[in-house]
Amino acid sequence: MALKKTLTIAGSDTSAGAGMQADLKTFQEHNTYGMVALTAVVAMDPETWSHDVTALPIELLDKQLKTALSIKPDAIKTGMLGTEEIIGRAAQAFKDSDAEYFVVDPVMVCKGEDEVLNPGNTEAMIKELLPIATVVTPNLFEAGQLSGLGRLTSVEAMKTAAQIIHDRGAQHVVIKGGKALEGEEAVDLYYDGETFTLLTTDKFQSSYNHGAGCTFAAAVTANLANGLTPREAVINAKAFVASAIKNGWKMNDFVGPVQHGAYNKVEKIDVQTKEV
């Protein structure tokens, strides 16, 4: 059977745990043909690991999108978009494509950096991306921003946020309680417009989890391209990223990336599901 084609519209994380590097590694682990349209380049200061983000000229993104769409991706994912103009281009690219699935990872901050990259982006994501998203994968902070509810600290609050984000057009919503929700377990909430389902694994070491969010959303994208239902795509992606986190490793004094290939090469992890 022909390989399915997956496209990420995302930034480059030079340290390669997150960003388009995480996406490509994850696409490969799922046996899809991964492609990239690059939005921005992130470099880190080796002394402090502070992030330096440079957006690419918009004309260069336009050229890449033309190339990528001519290859006819089956599923498209977004990662770090960085500016309202780029958010608009990502939305248009999906509309212009023949792709069946659009997975929006609404990246607003990098881990360890608490400054929102550009506040105007939130409005643009709500207006341009949510109405066409097959699946949207905010972390707890991003779900608070996209729903307008602010800080979320409970499953009840996550349910309210998921409902609002669904009402804003996203067909399927996964709010990643993940590292940010208190407790012994890593709990995400999946909502398909009818049923709320908690997806749970053990909470593993959390120091070496750089790229977890990108890896999760890329796995959802590849699973959809490979024909899984959105529900199966999300559950399998959670198992994939849980193994990647459990097997994350220390890169230097500042950061440790997930191990993108751990699910296929080291160990499988079970995900518990429960309707709430």
Ligand SMILES: Nc1ncnc2c1ncn2[C@@H]1O[C@H](COP(=O)(O)OP(=O)(O)O)[C@@H](O)[C@H]1O
């Ligand atoms: N310590 C952990 N142990 C197991 N799973 C985790 C852990 N931290 C995050 N996850 C899972 O990894 C995925 C990404 O979540 P998270 O790290 O919160 O996102 P982001 O990187 O976008 O902030 C989610 O499925 C989440 O539940």
Ligand SMILES: Cc1ncc(COP(=O)(O)O)c(C=O)c1O
């Ligand atoms: C290019 C890029 N995209 C996305 C992210 C978000 O990464 P995470 O998967 O840890 O949420 C980062 C964080 O450093 C990044 O550098």
Ligand SMILES: [Mg+2]
């Ligand atoms: Mg993220």
